[in-house]
Structures are given as C-alpha cells and as structure tokens.
Amino acid sequence: MKTLLRAPYGIFLLSLLFLLSSCTIELISPYNPPLVSALQSLQNQVNTILITCEHKLGTKAAAYENFEQSYIDTQVVLTDLISSAKAIPHNDITTKQLTLLLDAINHMQSLHQQGFRSKQEIQVLKETINDDFTAIYELQDIKQAYSGGHAA
C-alpha cells in the first residue's frame, strides 16, 4: 500500500496534510442555549400581548397605550440579542434571523398602533411571528443535533 515519498510536490502535499490535520473547520457558529432560552422568554412576552388583545378586542384594555412598555422591553431584549449574536464568529445567519424577528415585532407594533380590527388579523399576526421564532429554533436544533452538541 505504501509508496516512496520522492517528489518535492509529495513533501509539500504531506506538509499541507499535516497542517490541515491540526485544524478544525468552523463554517457556522455552534448551538447557542442562552439564545434559545432568551427567545423562549421573548416569545412568551409577545404571545401575552397578542392573546390579551385577542381576548379584549374592542375594549380599552386592548389599546396600544397599555402595551407600549411591553413593546419597548421586547425591542430592548431583541436588540441586545442581535448585538451579542454579531459578536459571535460565523453567526451571520442567526444575526439575520434575529434582525428579521425585530422587524416583525416592529410591524406588529405599527399594526397595534393603528388598532387591531379583528381577531382574524391578530391570529394571522400571531401565527406569523411564532413561525419566525420556530425558524430560529429549528436551526439551533439542527446545530445541537448534528454538531456533536457543542454549545457556544
């Protein structure tokens, strides 16, 4: 099986293999449990706003003013998560996903400011935002399942 290593190119190639064998390639950041945990809490906050509005639709209790602080809190947490995500190498995809989630919450805020008109509208909003969360969890689950469970 073994052949003599004669040519200079062989020495070069072997050196390259030695060099290569000492490294691990990272194309994407590992599973991030603190992010998942923070997102679960954020999702709970967002659903609380939407479900409360769904139940109290048409009353003053569903007015935007009653939820203004909840929106600010949610946006602050998400902005912090985006900053932390940006600091992690090879984490562009998760950073983009979190930025899209922030856009979705800003859209939800704008719709709430205009006033929700029907339960169906809130239902569509709720499904859409929960889908956004699911997409982020799904990628984290794949990282956990297929990257040997290494956590960030």
Place this chain on the structure above:
Amino acid sequence: MNTVNLDAMLQTMLDTFVTTLTEQGAEVGADLRSHVEAELKAIVARLQVISKMLLAKQITASAAQTLLNMQKDTVVEHLLTVSGAAQVVLQNSLNAAINAVKDSLNTLLGVALA
C-alpha cells in the same frame, strides 16, 4: 525511510467527505423537508386569509401590506434555516475528512497528533 501513500490518503479524505455529505445531507434534508413544507403551506393559507380580510374591508390596505411584508420575511427566515443547515452538514463533512487524514497520519507516525 518510512513511506507514505499520498494517493490513498487523499482518496480516503475525499471518500469520507462525500460519504458524510451524502448521509448527513439526506438525514438533515428529510428532517427539514417536512417542516419547511408545512410552514410554506401555512404561509400560503395566511396569504389567502389576508386577501379575504382586505376584500371584506376587515383590514386597511396599509395593514394588508404590512402583513404581506411579514409573510415575505417569514419565508426568508425559513430559507436562512435551510442555508444554515447546509453549512452544518458541509462543516461536518470537511471535519470528518480532516479527521480521516489525521488518523492516517497518526498511524504513519505511530504518535497521536492533537
């Protein structure tokens, strides 16, 4: 002089890469397919609901536009997940190939490389 079969070593590296890419790609692909299909169906259903609400004047044109933009962003969220999953598989395949070379070199040297 100790001898090395570089061709065999490179072939092992390539074989390991292709095997891992194929096997894990199929596994992750199957996991993702059912999930993404269900999500896309849900998005299509929501687009229909938004159109109906607009026609029934249950929402304003501006609100409908916002909801439509949100659906587009949700599709992008799922595409990012698929792209991330592909990167995980590629990363694992490259590292498996590197580990295969490492094993061959360890055998050749009789010592374990870190």
